[in-house]
Amino acid sequence: MRHIISILVENEAGALSRISGLFSARGYNIESLTVAPTEDASMSRMTIVTSGSDDVVEQITKQLNKLIDVVKVVDLSEAEHIERELMLIKVRAGQKEREDMKRMTDIFRGRIIDVSDNTYTIELTGDGRKLDAFIQALDHGTIIETVRTGTSGIGRGNRILRV
């Protein structure tokens, strides 16, 4: 099963490699991993999307908690949460395709953020499935380049992860 694990980690050198190293050393999957500082500059927040049986995911959270730099760990997918991912996608947009491409972007509530004679760069936010769906909806030949941030997540309502 797919799980989204949120981690608050001390902003120390090497913290990222401790976490990614733990996943590779113990043979856990990483589907995506995102990390950036929080409003508290001494801490970073990481979102890891992983998959595994309940037993494996239980071990993952325990092993993460054991790392000295890790302040808090929560499995977001255990309860109501929101997930978002940002994709930048560069597509062929010559005279022929321009209209269609603009319409498709609007349908998916994306934005065109860069234009050249024959390309558009589209910004699209949503959960992973929405981004997948957008890629599916395009004619594959028109895609020049894609970059995705990986999933970030947050609990709904009063579900809060902070120190």
Add this chain to the structure above:
Amino acid sequence: MDRVKTSALSGAEIVVRCLQEEAVEYVFGYPGGAVLFIYDELFKQDKVKHVLVRHEQGAVHAADGYSRSSQKVGVALVTSGPGVTNAVTGIATAYMDSIPLVVITGQVPTHAIGLDAFQECDTVGITRPIVKHNMLVKDVKDLASAIKKAFHIAKTGRPGPVVVDIPKDVTAAVCEFEYPEAIAMRSYNPVKKGHSGQIRKAMQLLSEAQRPMIYTGGGVILSDSSALLRELVKFTGFPCTNTLMGLGAYPGTDKQFLGMLGMHGTYEANMAMQHCDVLLAIGARFDDRVIGNPAHFAQNPRKIIHIDIDPSSISKRVKVDVPIVGNIPDVLEDLLKLLRAGHVPDVSAWWKQIEAWRGKDCLRYDRNAKIIKPQFVLEKLYEITRGDAFITSDVGQHQMWAAQFYKFDKPRRWINSGGLGTMGFGLPAAMGVQLANPGATVACVTGESSIMMCLQELSTCKQYRLPIKVINLNNKYMGMVRQWQQFFHGNRYSESYMDALPDFVKLAEGYGHRGVLVEKPADVEPALREAFARKNELVFLDFITDQTENVYPMIPGGKGITEMILSEEL
């Protein structure tokens, strides 16, 4: 020592002052370019004594043996690059057995890091998966608190090694020194008390048990809970088994002790593990060498209570019913209180069954052999040292025989590499044990293959006059490899025979020690007696033993805990 701010000190002085503040008695190490300032400061004082080893692996094993036998934090000091890579095996050994160490490593100057400088390696990167924590100190202002943190992390919670990597320029830089009295870390707060509701559940299960079993590991020794364990076992009247790492936690000579369990555990311990209805696991981790195949173990239904300080040890290989995360002595005290107020079940029928299993006498061996049986040497070793020696071992058949035949009545007397299984551990570990316990009898049980992996430390033993007794069980084979090849690889003894062995007697003499060759069963006892009478000398006893002897019982890899191969003697 005053904790007020002192005038400015160099990083190297700070390192030494920190070690003094931590009341470190011995540092095991080997100098080199990156740690020269630290060595210079060590030279100028005499509170912290330095023990010069002959290879960095030996330094870490010695610090490890020191810690295991004394419950203090072991300290090693090595230089950058090859100093660190040589220390890696030692660090991994300590990590697998949860031994508290602080390993201080030199690093190239900060401006040279990442430029492939001479003797540079990514110490933090290389050691990351084999330490409890590590850190690179880039600013002299952080040095004292980093070392304080290192000691704190190493010895609290589930203990383990911590590496502090210090660039050379940081040891030369100067700042005010203040050693923090305490350390608070928001990301690290090991639990102490166990959950009272869980402890109550455990008590209920134990008081209703018909076939209870107490199974304990290294955690009982590391947390110094041996006395409480004895109280619990005595009060309940339940049977008790120890893992390889847990030997000595419960007296090996007591009737309620079923011997070690696991791959080379006793028949009765393994049978009782499989057939019990309530299993109380304390500071143990159900590893593959202990319970064998978890699917086979799960065939018999039983309720499992598991006490451990590390939540990740619980339900890792075996699902447990009552997990109790906490410091073992705290939990055992609470549990004992409840048990005393409650009811203890009658388990006499269960004991009858266990005695029948015990009647098999699974450790029997041929006592009339014309060649020296290794088991016989260990029995005699036990007798002559009155069961009161510190025994270190290397890894292989001799290790298993020592675990089976030396009945440890006290904790911290049996010192071996259980988790990583590091050949070469025994001799340097014995050095640490002897320094931590001056005047005590220390023996290193080893084999001709293992001993050669850290043989150079015989030179260290000479320098510090460590009167260790080396019990070399010499069968000219990597015995355990040979045994597996005999059982599982059609007697094809691929590369397990040791040809061109040195003359160990001359070798010992070459290092300035006494060497004795023992070839006949009748000479075993007198040779041991004479060796142990030499209180101030290292004696290397080379016993020529039966090449074909195997360790029994044996659970083949991947098999179930009761699928034991028993000795042909049975």
